[in-house]
Amino acid sequence: MPELPEVETVRRGLAPAMVGARVSRVTLRRADLRFPFPDRFAARLEGRTVTDLARRAKYLVAGLDSGESLIMHLGMSGRFDVTLPDGSNLSPGDFYLEGALGNAKHDHVVFAMGSGATVTYNDVRRFGFMDLVATEGLATCRHFASMGIEPLDEGLDGDAIARLFRHRIAPLKAALLDQRLIAGLGNIYVCEALHRARLHPETPAGALAAADGRGTPQAHRLAQEIRSVLAEAVEAGGSTLRDYAHTDGGSGRFQHAFRVYDRTGEPCRAPGCGGSVARMVQAGRSTFYCAVCQPPAKAPGAKAAGAAGRHFRHKAG
């Protein structure tokens, strides 16, 4: 379940069960997820102690005392169930709480820890995957080599966004989803950040760079809103969609704070705005926005092709 706040919530829930513990047994219920498991996957994990559990973008990275790291990606529907030695259960950052919960049909990997804890990976759609990579070469491994800056990195300010987006004609929505530029944002938080920053999702990304290459006021606003929406979501334990009965302490609460995501036709939640949330499709994915708060903008040099057919004006924006 995937965006940065959910993965971070999973990391925090998994850490007590895994860090400092030895992996005593790994059970694979199938030969692959999205990709085949690496060679001798279980053998390379068993007997090893987990030294730390980190997050990079939407990936979890468990360091091992063997010098390798276990990389885990949750795809669209991956989740972990943790049973601690005292018998307590949790599903940190959970998303697919219904059918999958307690449904062993989609339990694909079970890590039995020396401490007595059990960590079970469940993934209905199997878009997730796991890999083992030398810890020394993590930064240049195929998963991370071309990955962009962390959205919560101090360095991601308006000027950094301008440097990344300068000269790009791709819509802001697509640029923000491009993990090679900024890594960790997904469909929900891009929609929410754009709405908070009052930027139309089709604005050419390059419009956030001023003539001198520095960030426009909009770029700085966007950087600030990305940071705040992610921080608030992490604080809330992420978002839980398709919430259902019997949600335990593992579910997030941020879905109640969505201002536009999945709210087509409902009132815009911006103070004083009488608009309603609209839905459009960009690159095959739903974009939710408010046409009142997020009016179309034209960029210098961008093709004038807006439905409004307006000419570019210097004061546009």
Place this chain on the structure above:
DNA sequence: GGGCACCTGCAA
């Protein structure tokens, strides 16, 4: 850049 594929399950 966009389009589609990967896979399963749910709601309309």
Place this chain on the structure above:
DNA sequence: TTGCAGGTGCCC
């Protein structure tokens, strides 16, 4: 039955 789902990667 069709369309949709919080991701990514490979195709042109």
